[in-house]
Amino acid sequence: MGVDARPETLPLGSAPTFPRRMWWVAARSSEVGDELLARRIADLPMVFYRTRQGTAVALADMCPHRWLPLSKGCREGDQIRCGYHGMLFSPDGSCADVPSQPEAAAGAAVRTYAVVERGPWIWVWTGDREEADPAEIPAYPWLMDPDWDRVDGYMPLAANYLRGHENVLDLSHFSYLHPGTVGTDEWTKVRPIIRVEDGVLYELRDLPAAAAPPSTAVLGVKPGSLVDRRNESRVPTPALHIATTTLRSPAGDGHEYHGAILHAFTPATERTTHYFFAAARDWQVGDSELNAKIQQIAITTFGQDKDALEAVEEVALTHPGELHELSVRSDKSGLRLRRLIKQRLLDEAEEQGAS
Ligand code: FES
Ligand SMILES: [Fe+2]
Structure with a gap:
């Protein structure tokens, strides 16, 4: 199936970048x-x-x-x-x-x-219908738990699904693409802890006593006041990115807000993606006004991601000649994910060849 064996690159757009036994x-x-x-x-x-x-x-x-x-x-x-x-x-x-x-x-x-x-x-x-095992669907209890509230939505993306994953793994973009909602300067500089276990990618970001981003105004936190911020991300399969967030506000006083933000990136084709998102929380459950506000923030913020990803895809599609990306420290987890998916593609190709 023409999968490039080099671990660091995925030939976006030229060979399938999505596994099928999924x-x-x-x-x-x-x-x-x-x-x-x-x-x-x-x-x-x-x-x-x-x-x-x-x-x-x-x-x-x-x-x-x-x-x-x-x-x-x-x-x-x-x-x-x-x-x-x-x-x-x-x-x-x-x-x-x-x-x-x-x-x-x-x-x-x-x-x-x-x-x-x-x-x-x-x-x-x-994949083959006989191999379908529902136990392989990752768990996401926050979207069904009556003690949590949630909003969810859908947007089509004219970009490869991996660009979506990389976008939510490199949160250094918050401060530049989303300065009006979730971004702050300090957030960009956090050095995440990354690990891979049993094919699952984990990333932890901790930012204690830092300026609250504008989006926390919905919690009643004054933007700019000090909060402890933590984001734990994991990619259990190439279908889903799960981020759980904790915000302690103000720093030191101990009140914690918990959230879960899920991004499901489903390839439609090599160049197009179905993007399903959901945001769940454990505070003000049943507050429909807050739901509407969060839905609006999600649509604004993820719409900014969509614009950027589609513009990147357009450059990739129309650029004459070969293109090479420049990767920096904040790409580490995105590159780890590419490697994991590449291995999955190679395994799938091998098994197909063997059967
Ligand atoms: S009955 Fe479906 S194409 Fe003829
Ligand atoms: Fe974003």
């Missing part, structure tokens, strides 16, 4: 209902919907007859009627009717994908 977030739960939702996941066209029992299902979005996307057809009960010559497919992928002949086409079937719904997200497995 669970990915495919949709927000609220997006999947009676309507047919067409969505490309890891370069596989899929159609999602919910059966009358409420179970989310995913089929290949391509009629096996003459390939019209099934999402252009319509629901008939729990089945999909193709919008071209009317073949009818069941949630298990089997063909139940061919209008132009008395019998259904023998052996005709659409690929189906394993789907798991957990909290606000619907996950899909893009």
Whole structure:
């Protein structure tokens, strides 16, 4: 599959940068209902919907007859009627009717994908269906815990999914890309502690007694007053970045606010990404006004990330000749992640070659 064996680089855009034997977030739960939702996941066209029992299902979005996307057809009960010559497919992928002949086409079937719904997200497995093990979906209890409140959202990104991961691993960008919300000068200078354990990347950032960023105003903390700030990030699989944050305010007085910010980056294609985000907290639970404020901060801040990442992708796409990145100290965890993913791609390619 043409994976470059050098550990430090991933040829973004020229070879697949995403593993397939993976669970990915495919949709927000609220997006999947009676309507047919067409969505490309890891370069596989899929159609999602919910059966009358409420179970989310995913089929290949391509009629096996003459390939019209099934999402252009319509629901008939729990089945999909193709919008071209009317073949009818069941949630298990089997063909139940061919209008132009008395019998259904023998052996005709659409690929189906394993789907798991957990909290606000619907996950899909893009490897062989028999290998799908829901236990491999990372845990994220904060998004379901009644003692926590949360907001979540979705934005499409016209950029490779790894750029999304690298963006949230190199938090030195806070001060420059998000000076109005989460950035402060001191935050940029924090030297994170990075480690890799069992294929999981961990990063810890501690900033005691530092100026509070503007976004903490929603906690009633005066921007600029001293707070202890801690951010623990981990990337349990290439599908998800989990950051848990602690803010003690003001420094020394001991009141702690806990938050969890999740970023799910799902490759649609090599150059495009479905970005699902969620922000959970353990204070002012049930405060819908605060939810709306946090949602607004998330949309503003992640929108700034989106603008930057899409501009970077555009440069990468249009630059004449070869491009080489300059990496500095703050890229360390991003480069570690590239190495981990590269190894996963090599393992996958090897196993495919062996099977
Ligand atoms: S393309 Fe679907 S029935 Fe012909
Ligand atoms: Fe950002």
